[in-house]
Amino acid sequence: MTKKQIIQKVREHLLSQNEKAMDEDTCLYRFAPHHRALLKCAVGCLIPDELYNSKMEKVSASLLTTLCPNLKPWLYAEDLEIKDAEELLEDLQGVHDLSDVQHWPDELANVEMYWSTK
Secondary structure, three states: OOHHHHHHHHHHHHHHHOOOOEOOOOEOOEEOOOOOOOEEOOOHHHOOHHHOOHHHOOOOHHHHHHHOHHHHHHHOOOOOOHHHHHHHHHHHHHHHHHOOHHHHHHHHHHHHHHHHOO
């Protein structure tokens, strides 16, 4: 996917989910609250179900592909250098992890605007 496609996929996912994927105090790539639908974070929604492993949890987006190199085609924007692709993932992960849900539309728009110039 291109950086634009990654941003769009994450935007659609987060804004439709409208809830953080987190346990009591930690954001997670995947989280299934008791008797509720599976939640995925900004980066978690890019990871195919068949490649997900719970050992990925609590590993930063930039280190995730070191732990699981087979994720690179799914996580790295094909139109960016590796360092920039990792920065994009960190920016998207930051929106999910650090922003209140009601601020996601604006924060995602900021990410999209920033990356449209790179």
